[in-house]
Amino acid sequence: MAFYNQEPFYNPSIPFAGSIQGGLQEGKTITISGRILPRAERFHVNLQCGSKSGADIALHFNPRYDSYPGYIVTNTFQRSSWGKEERKQNSPFTPGSSFTLLIIVQRDSYQLNANGCHVMDYRHCIPFNAVDTISVGGNVEVTSIAFQNPAPYFPPQPAFPGFPAQPGFPAQPGFPAQPGFPAQPGFPAMPGFPAMPGFPAQPGCPPHPGFTPQPGFPAQQGYVVPYKTIVNGGLHPGRTINIQGMASFNAKRFHINLGFNKGIALHYNPRFDENVVVRNSKLRDKYGEEERCGGMPFHRGQPFTMMISCEAQFFRIIVNGNQTNTYKHRHPHLQQIDVLEVGGDVTLTYVMF
Template identity: 55%
Template structure:
């Protein structure tokens, strides 16, 4: 079960500086929804140590539009040494005049950054993330909400020591695994039974319902002799906006909706991204058009909304042949 340490910031004035309650921790994510202003030249999102001017900035995420089609600069600032070496990514997925969702997930060795439901980049930690207690947004951007999601109780993992060479990609360095679509993420992680599993069938409320940018993450292990499992985003009790149903006996994942007491047309295909006896991370990202569905870091399916009153979708149900390790909603 996810914990919600603080309420979102809604429609904050720009520039904006807000506190991150409880500071950053591994598994915590920040979801920013907004719009790049038409004709914008740049804006930035900083994750930093406190609100004072000139403080250390652990992550500087800076879309720039001084050349077409635009790009993103990431960097770290330390008050005693200044800015580090820039990392640039072309092109920016956040276009001028367009709405966007930006999600920053804190990993043990890097920030995993997704835009509009799809993986965009990773940024390796240069200074410790567990001292970050402030988010700062400035520039030509409108923000509708800044939300926070935290995992349940966890054992903190040691962070790697600061290394200024993290600014330069090291040939042969293995990329960190993440719950966003990363081409290098292994399609079948090694079997890893959980220490503690939730009982099934499992159900939990989605407080406030869904909205574009809202993410649901499920970690589990497929049983060795699994036949089927299902992950359902529900509303009005028994109605299902998204029925995500891996069927090992058919080697297919079925997607469907159950509305007005009847099933719709099934969507099938795109292979089977789950593996018997193996751990998985399932991430379902709500977008304005539908759902982007990732398994073990790879985007494997999309599903258009059939129930468009997203705020009514307020429950997650899970059942089937799996061991359920954790759920973050």
């Protein structure tokens, strides 16, 4: 099986259609970040088999606002006709608000998470390996569409030496800065899709236990820890940082820092010796008050998938498909935040922003 590190699409014009390089495989995730227009009637995200008019659509995800408080329609378009739609009431997508939609490809279904919370599962009606295109349309603005391949499996390996709990940003010799991902042009505008008939509302889905990274995939590339790189252009609302790795088998703690010229905007510090994740900021050479609530989503010797989503007022932190924390910005100049650092008792295998 081939693995691709596809660059995200940034700020595409809507309607939009773009290629999914390498197609879909079990464990792959797609993250769509954007904003719903204030007077939206509906928008959709489609996973489809080709970009031509009339192509089969494996997943039609369609929030609608023709009744309060809004609902979500999902369906499949196959052999020129729609299947029976499913409806999810009490949509978490609110007109005028920003959102992050995470689509996780599972063996039997797509798992759909909104802003870190599980929304629903949609069972496959078309094999997911036939999907090669994503399209977005309707009353929505999109800031990024990012792709992440399945979390690799790691054999047992010794822990790395411990690092101080509150590190700065020492220079890392021999590791040049890594560029970000330039914007990619969109495909031509997609024509409208056939009208969908209405069906009675379906009962909501029960709470979902969350996504577990899929084992059995070879490592795509290695990163040396401590790891430090430049986030070209800095941060802005809608930008996401995706990280895959594994805590060492006898880990005490590791850290992920988002920094700027003279400080650390977000110090994210899982501590296995205290069974807590500490969040903090370092401003004017001093750390502030620690935040410690939210539990411990990491486990020694277990791979993890993590997304840090930058929003207007806070960072949203999602681990293994579940929102674990939000962290209000203490350094409001987001564009100045242009350094990513990872250190401690962790193996790092994938970084995308």
